[in-house]
Amino acid sequence: MLSRFLPTIVACLATFVAAPSMAAEPPPNIVLIVADDMGYADPTCFGLAGEERTYQTAQLDKLASEGTRFTNFYVSQAVCTASRSSFLTGCYANRVGLQGALNHTSKNGLNPSETTLAELCKARGYATGCYGKWHLGMGSLGAVHHGFDEFFGLPYSNDNGPFHPTIKNMPPLPLIEGERVIATDPDQSQFTRQFTDRAIGFIKKNKEKPFFLYLPHVMPHVPIFASDRFKGKSGGGLYTDVLLELDAGIGEVLATLKEQGLEENTLVIFFSDNGPFLSYGSHAGNARPYREGKLTAFEGGVRTPCILRWPGKIPAGRVCEDMLSAMDLVPTIATLLDQPLPSVKIDGKNILPVLTNQPGAKSPHEALFIYSGTELHAVVSGPWKLHFPHPYLTVAAEPGRNGKPSNWANLKPDSITKSGVEGIASRHGYRVEKLPLSLYNLSEDPGEVKNVAEQNPEVVARLSALAETMRADLGDSLQGRTGTGVRPAGKVE
Known part of the structure; x- marks a missing residue:
């Protein structure tokens, strides 16, 4: 009789043994x-085919070969504070009351009532560290008040000091x-x-428990600097020297994950907060084939390079063209960590x-909405992008x-x-x-x-209707509209 049930018993035992290891x-x-x-x-892995370079971002290229390159990845606004407030809260910057870029005189920042990605991770028992540029408020609104165990870096952009390119004193x-x-x-x-x-020290210190490492590099925001080890190394000028140093540093972080036996169970995410500061010419980046750059609602301002790697989970060597947003992080x-989302609305x-x-x-x-400050400039849906009439910035003359x-x-x-x-x-x-x-x-x-x-009035009508819904929610100062879904920014105590 036992032989009849032996296969079933073995299968049940196998399930019993496997379940705890999965859990x-x-x-x-x-x-x-x-x-x-x-x-x-x-x-270089995001460059145009056949484009000649004096340098190669070997580590980012390797990361892309081991993970997936996302070519249709948007940030919510093409400027530092707004972009960061979005990807750390999952909300449009306007929803959390932050637009533009804070500076050394700013008395506002991310409201303590907002839930950040760091706080989600911390609630799951993660160690959390932030090393680089915070840019979401000073003092009582700093990184250690928004879920980070450790912070080392700048409270705002590196041009808010004696090296500002145009402002003295x-x-x-x-x-x-x-x-x-x-x-x-x-x-x-x-x-x-x-x-x-x-970042390397944080990984080594926390290798025995889960961690969230946030590495918001200061470079290549102007003014740009490279260490002596990388000056002149790229053959293409200081900007590409800076890129090579960033790339090498990213490679060191990735190598540390491998050395510590953490590579297989680590999700690595890389992107830029917004597009290049084109007015600075030789000290600015390359947005080709897209139009304009930072501070604009054109693709060069809000579409950024993005790579994700998680061995065995995210396919290697893949290119994904789906429209995604930094707010989706x-x-x-939260889904990965089995953590509840904030009770307030996120986007x-x-x-x-x-x-x-x-x-x-x-x-x-269905669509993503692109604001500049409190002005709704554009909506993207599938292959279509509708710009509403708005002012925009373009380089005044020859790039600097x-x-x-x-x-x-x-x-x-x-x-x-x-x-x-x-x-x-x-x-x-x-x-x-002015753009019509x-x-x-x-x-x-x-x-x-x-x-x-x-030629496409039905597309214009559809996207305009979507925009009306967003104006009711988050406002549009171009039309003198205020939204009902805007939450207040925090105030520095």
């Missing part, structure tokens, strides 16, 4: 690496550890090295099926050289102190142009050159 499988470590103002085509630039200023006007050529070393990682979607290439998986977004912006010689001191879009243009060598209602088919016209609005 005991540790949650993945998360390593989030963010470059500052890197162009879409700066990593800026205050000293603070380097902060935890909440304490440990140095002022530090040697910026050591930033990439220092942040890399801190929060709900996706990101769980994209784990797309990341892992599940059969039939596709982008969960040697760390100065375009048209530097003609800038007047009083123009640099202007506020709003005119002030940004004055300080950074741009001019303000414009529809582009990005699959045929990635450079947003040919306006096909008249």
Whole structure:
């Protein structure tokens, strides 16, 4: 009789033995690496076919070969604070009351009531560390008040100091550890090295438990610096020297994961916070084939290079063209960690099926909305992108050289102190142009050159209707609209 039931007994025992090992499988470590103002085509694996380079981002290229390259990845706004507030909360920047870029005079930042990616991880028992540029508030709104056990870096951009390209008499630039200023006007050529070393130390210290490492590099935001080891190494000037140093540092972080036996169970995410600061010319990146760059709603400003690697989970060597958003990180990682999402509304979607290439998986977004400050500039849906009439910045004249912006010689001191879009243009060598209602088919016209609005009235109508829903939710100052879904920013105590 026993022989009749032996196969069933063996199968049940196998299930009993296997179940605890599956349940005991540790949650993945998360390593989030963010470059500052890197162009879409700066990593060589994102460049145009046949394009000649004096350098190669060998480590990012290797990361792409071991993971998936996402070529249709958007940030919510093409500027630092807004972008970061979005991918750390899963919300449009306007929803959490943050637009543009904070500076040394700012008294606001990310509200403590918002739940960050670090806080989600910490609730799951993760160690959390942030090394680089925070840019979401100073003092009581700093990184250690938003879920990070450790912070080492800058509270805002590295041009908010004596090396600002156009403004004189800026205050000293603070380097902060935890909440304490440990140095002022530090040697910026050591930033990439220092942040890399801190990241490596964090990995080694926490190798026995799950961790979330956030590495928001300062470079290649102007002013740019490379250490002596990398100066002149690229053969293409200081900017590409900076890229090589960043790439090498990323390689060291990845090598540490492998050395510590953590590579297989670590999700590595890389992207840029927004596009390149094109007015700075030789000190700025490459957004080809896309139009414009940082501070604009064009593709060069909001579409950034993105690579994800998780061995055995995310396919290696794959290229994914699905429309995804940096806001999707929060709900996706919450799903991985089996953590509840915040009770308030967020805008990101769980994209784990797309990341892992599940059969039939596709982008969960019908549309993404692109704001500039509180102005709704564009909506993207599938291959279509509709720009509403809006002002935009474009490089004033010949791109700048040697760390100065375009048209530097003609800038007047009083123009640099202007506020709003005119002030940004004055300080950074741009001019303000106006775009009419414009529809582009990005699959045929990635450079947003040919306006096909008249030929596609039904597409214009559909995207305009989607935009109306967003205006009711988050507002649109171009139309004098305020939204009902906007939450207040935090205030520095």
